[in-house]
Amino acid sequence: MAQFQEMMRQQLESSMHTELEKLLDTSTGAEREVSMKDFEGFKTLYHRFLQVKGPSVEWIKIQRPPEDSIQPYDKISARGLPENVADCLNKLVVVKLNGGLGTSMGCKGPKSLISVRNENTFLDLTVQQIEHLNKTYNTDVPLVLMNSFNTDEDTKKILQKYTHHRVKIHTFNQSRYPRINKESLLPVSTKLSMNGQSAEGWYPPGHGDIYTSFYNSGVLDQLIAQGKEYIFVSNIDNLGATVDLHILHHLVSQPNGKRCEFIMEVTDKTRADVKGGTLIQYDGKLRLLEIAQVPKAHVDEFKSVSKFKIFNTNNLWISLAAIKRLQEQKAMDLEIIVNPKTLDGGQNVIQLETAVGAAIKCFDNAMGINVPRSRFLPVKTTSDLLLVMSNLYSLDAGSLTMSPKREFPTTPHVKLGSSFTKVQEYLTRFESIPDMLELDHLTVSGDVTLGKNVSLKGTVIIIANHGDRIDIPAGSMLENKIVSGNLRIMDH
Secondary structure, three states: HHHHHHHHHHHHHHHHHHHHHHHOOOOOHHHHHHHHHHHHHHHHHHHHHHHHOOOOOOHOOOOOOOOHEEEEEHOOOOOOOOOOHHHHOEEEEEEEEEEOHHHOOOOOHHHOOEEEEEEEHHHHHHHHHHHHHOOOOOOOOOOOEEOOOOOOOHHHHHHHOOOOOOOEEEEEEOOEEEOOOOOOEEOOOOOOOOHHHHHHHEOOOOOOHHHHHHHOOOOHHHHHOOOOOOEEEEEEEEEOOOOOOHHHHHHOOOOHHHHEEEEEEEEEEOOOHHOOEEEEEEEEEEEEEEEHHHHHHHHHHHOOOOOOOOEEEEEEEEEEHHHHHHHHOOOOOOOEEEEEEEEEOOOEEEEEEEEEHHHHOOOOOEEEEEEEEEHHOOOOHHHHHHHHHOEEEEEEEEEEEEEEOOOOOOOOOEEEEEOOOOHHHHHHOOOOOOEEEEEEEEEEOOOOOOOOOEEEEEEEEOOOOOOEEEEEEEOOEEEEEEOOOOOEEOOO
16 A cells, blocks of 8 residues: 555656646746745645645654743843943844735735835834834844735835835745645646736745745845845734844844844734643754644644743744754755645645745744734734724824833724725724724724714724614714614613
8 A cells, every 4th residue: 555655656756847847848038047946845745735734743753842931921031131232233134025905905915015004004014113123223224125926016016115215125936836736636727927817827935935045045145245144024014023122132142052043922812812822842843833733633732821832923033043054954854835726717726835934943043032912913804904904003203102002002892894894995984083092992894984082981892783784973982882784872
C-alpha cells in the first residue's frame, strides 16, 4: 500500500511539473521570469502537501510555553527608553501586509484604500504615523508594502501622492500560485496571463510567503545594505499596530549571543477571539498553533479561554539578517494551510497557503510579548469600522487612541446586520456616527437608519422585522433599549 501511494505521489508531482512547464511556455519575458521563481516556491509547497498525512501536530506533545518565553508588556516597558531612540529607529523598517481586497466590505480595489477616519484611508494613516516618527526623532524609517497581484497596480498609482512626505516607500509583490483542481490535483489555469477567465486560476499564497518574496525581490538585500536590522510586520487593516519604541528597544539592546530574532505580539483572548492562533511549546521550540492544525476532537479545547489564554495579533518583529540566513539555507519550514474554495463556475479548487507567524519556530531566541488589547484593532467588517469612526477613539498623527472619556478600556461589542455589510450602504444608514462612549453592546438588524447626533448607552438592540423599517430620529438617546419592528421601545 505504502509503495503504491509513493508511486501515485511521484506520478502527481511529475504531472504537476509538466503542467507548470506548459504554463511557462504560454508567456515570454519578465512575466515568465517572475513565474519561474514563483513556481519554485509552489513546487516545494506542493511536494510537502502530497507528503503530509493527518494534522501537523500531535496533541499529546503540546506543552504550555515556558514562563519566560512570553513576557508581559509592562515588564518590557518598565526598562524605559534609551537616550538614543533615533539609533534604534534607524535600524527599523515598517512592513505592511497589503495583499487584500476590500470585497468583503463591498469595495473594489485594495482594502488599504478604504476611508476609515476623516477621509483618511488605512494607507494614509500608516504614512502619517511613520512620517510623525521620522520628523520627531529625525530618523529614516522606511515603509515597505507587500502587495499582491490584486492590489499592486492600484496601490502604486496612489503612492504618487506621498512623494513629498518624509517617508521612503518600497513595494514588492507576493508570489502568484496556481489554484489546484480538487479532483485532479493539477492547475486549473491553462495560461500564465491574468486576463478574463484565467484570472480565476491564480491566488496569492497567504502572508507566510513574505519571506520568499521579500528575499526574491531584492528589497531585503537593499535594506540590509542600508544598515537596517529589523522589520515590524503587521496587517495594514490593524489600526492598533503602530511602532512601539519599548519593544524595539528590547530587541536592539539584547546581548549578541542572546539576540532575539523574532517577537510575536500576543494579547489576552476574549470570547470573540476563540479562533485566533496561539503559542505553544512543541519539540522544545515556541510554535504557533492555528485552529486549522487542531485535530477535530480537540477543537473545543483549543477554543477554551482558560487553557489557551492568548492569541497572535500578527504584529511581528523579525531580524532581517535571520530571514536572509534562513532563506539561503532553505530552512523555512512553515505548516501548510489547505484552503478549499469554489470558483464562480462551481469548480472546487484548493489553495496551498502559509502564515507569517508560523515561522517563529525557525528563528533563534524567539519570544512572545503579551501586549495591551489596544495594539489589536483590526477592521474586517463595517461593525469594526463603526467603532474606529466613532468618538471612542481620537486620532493623532495617524494613530488611534481610546478616548480618556471612556470609563473602561474594553471596546463595545457591535453586530451590524446584512443591510450594513457593504461600506456604501453602511454610510447611507448613519446621518452621523452615534455617540458610543458609554455603549457596551449594540445589535442592529434589518432596514434601520440612524439620524444625526444619536447617542447609544449600555445595551442597545434595534431589530426591524422583514418588510418593516425603523428610523431612529435625530438627537435620540437610547440607553439599555430594545427597539423592535413595530417601533415599540422597551426598557431593557
